[in-house]
Amino acid sequence: MERRKFINDLGQVTAIFCAGAYFAACSKSDDNNPDPGNPGGGNARLSANLNSELTSVGSSKINGSVIVVRTATGNVAASFVALSLICTHQGCTVGFDSVTTGFKCPCHGSEYNINGAVTQGPAPQALTKYNISITNNVLTVN
Ligand code: FES
Incomplete structure (x- = not known):
């Protein structure tokens, strides 16, 4: 494999990984109830x-x-x-x-x-x- 192609492929893999991490983070922030002790969500204790x-x-x-x-x-x-x-x-x-x-x-x-x-x-x-x-x-x- 040529050096240039290797670096190019590495860049594409990195971009795909970052996009996945970005969307995973987004789906977490959309979760209204991350705390099982708090089914009402929000800032309740x-x-x-x-x-x-x-x-x-x-x-x-x-x-x-x-x-x-x-x-x-x-x-x-x-x-x-x-x-x-x-x-x-x-x-x-x-x-x-x-x-x-x-x-x-x-x-x-x-x-x-x-x-x-x-x-x-x-x-x-x-x-x-x-x-x-x-x-x-x-x-x-x-
Ligand atoms: S910390 Fe509760 S009695 Fe001392």
Whole structure:
């Protein structure tokens, strides 16, 4: 193979590869729901389809460091609570206990009730609470 033809062929292969990478990147940006924990898409911290998720009292869903828990029947915002799972003491991730419906920090033992209020220190303040909205049976935590 001549040197000139080799360089020419290499250029064509490179162009095809770059075009493929370009279109792959485009298809990703068109995906409205890249986060499986957020079926509503957008900038929501978490969302859930209430037709199939969070259907029973005490059920929960986590996305990253955000949890939403169903506390009552009915698909209205007041039937849910959305909290940060980050302990206000030193930032460990708290765990949710669906039996006691409370949160406990594994690092130094702080405990929080279902509304995020401190029930046992050393945590100095409540877990961060987030707003919930429900539209067309899709719950969104903002
Ligand atoms: S970090 Fe949670 S109790 Fe210390």
